[in-house]
Amino acid sequence: MAPRLPAGCWRQLQQPSSLLNASPKLQTTTLLRPSATPSAPFSHTARRSVKYGWSTLPKHARPTRFNQVTAGLPSPTTGPAAAIKRRDHTTPLRTGVLAVKKGMTAYMGKTGARIPCTVLQLDRVQTIANKTRAKNGYWAVQVGLGDRRPDNVGAPMLGYYEAKGVAPKQILAEFPVRSAAGLLPVGVQLLPDWFHIGQWVDVRANSRGMGFAGGMKRHGFKGQEASHGNSKNHRTIGTVGPSQGGGSRVYPGKKMPGRMGNQRVTMQNLPVLMVDNELGIVVVKGCVAGPKGCIVKIQDAVKKPPPPQAFIERTRKVLDTRFPDAEEVLEAARKKHMELKKARQEGRIELLLTEGVVVAESDRAAPAEVLA
Template identity: 55%
Template sequence: MPPKAPLHWGLLPPAFLLPSSTRSLLPLLQQNAAQISRPSVPYTSVRSIKSTNTPRPDRFAHKPSKPALNSTSTAALERKAHSTPLRTGLIALKRGMTGMYDPATGKRTACTVLQLDRNVVVAHKTRAKNGYFAVQIGAGQREARNVTKPMLGHFAAAQVSPKRWVAEFKVKDEAGLSVRVGESVGANWFTQGQWVDVWAISRGMGFAGGMKRHGFSGQPASHGQSLMHRGMGSAGGSQGSGSRVLPGKRMAGNMGNESVTVKNLKILQVDEENGIVVVTGAVPGPKNQVIKLQDALGKPWPKGPMSVAELQSAVGALETPSGTEAAASAVA
């Protein structure tokens, strides 16, 4: 197909193509056209196909109607703000399980007893220095001769005795750092009826088969099956699948001894004097297992204290005569 002649839209057609009524206006049109600056290169039309498909949304956008996610650390903290607790958690020890009866309904509820052992704030992590807000809690006690020199210097800077366990608890903003370094936090940091999340290392059960480890149903128990009742079956295909075991295949192996999170446990009882917190249900790990306890992410934030000063003022209000009478009337 021969190339199409360029169309010069800014030029006038020849005079013989114009009607007689318009030819008298040619001098005026030429005068106006001379005043208009013409481009040095004449315009050439480009023939193309107009697409009817709508453009695809950015694959980095969380939702198609919203802009792409920002990759800065500040934007990442803003995205996690709604699911970051407002205040720090504490370190506890699992003492065992028991049952508690509800006096109103008479129903027995299985519960776990957790004990807090000398929880002290060791350090603060700030956004400017560390990139996030967190409170470092130390618990227990350890002799100085059994602590490394770097950790001895870390405890000495906070002016606290050497601790046996140290853990960090992220908080949403600077308001979560209201608990100052060196302050001790007890069991009354949590209130009866609130919800908490628990992190711990589960019991190690050694090498286990597929049925125990992953809950397989096993092979049929009859109809010619021989010595394969608890077998896991095929581990992979032959030529069609590359003659290999695909990654992530659930097989026999080491069971337990891994980090487990249990969400939304309700606190049934708090004993500040003995450092006891009783929660519903089971908690990962054997007895004397170290437990991390913090406000639940899937429940409304509790109206608990944000600092030790608020904690002491609340306790002082209850110890006054009027507060004691109010508490007795509430119990009655």
């Protein structure tokens, strides 16, 4: 489709031109360009306005970057971005929690059903930090459980907790989340109502360590016969590989005696039977690896649909109402940490402790208020 021309152009076409006496075809083509018309009195008049013509290109169209290496190629299937996209549907929307396995019992249903279940307790589970795509390359929430005596914590970690404004934790763990929407404010406590009854969770824990075990116990080998000339080799594993035809070597990955257990075991898709904030427990159906008192990770099940969006939003709102000043606390803790860090570096921490006052450059006027 030919572009519409402004009226001025038509007027010029109709006027007999004294300057251009070439063929009529050439004449029209030249005259179609208003900028080339020397008849205009001021040739430097702005020509970016609508009345000087327009283009049929979309408004902010940019030329194709045809000379780039990746022009016309599909998006890469390797690299950090591709890896995150690939793991997208197997990454939970929300963070999980740390818990302690407290033991197994039975859940008695009202219709006479008896369901074996495991009791997991959330002991002062707090968010400690957020890992972001921009800074760390992935989205995750760092969560801490329980508490730890400060004399059992190294100086670097003492500083870390100091900057977060939380007491030292027994253990820290990261839970990957799908996007920034899954990140949480630092320092908030996650209670069992983070999960709802009936939802599916994946529970991870280290299994009981069995120590050094033989082939029969560790891999279920048959062992050897009791008689027929067998001598002192009743529970040994026998041969470990073929002879010359097989290369006369032991193949990699050959099952042999060794350390058994104490490996991470994931129980997938366990339904949540009970949540109790007062007892701090999440009761899941079935068994969970590890002995009583072991630390487990509970997160929304990967192979089931995530909890309903309304529930996710509600839990977030509950967190905000329970800890409205989480941001302020974190900010204050960071500020204090910077002050103390400076004092430590300058060697005036002892003076600071004896005087009991932190004097920052900005707060020299009111030193008493700084150390609350």
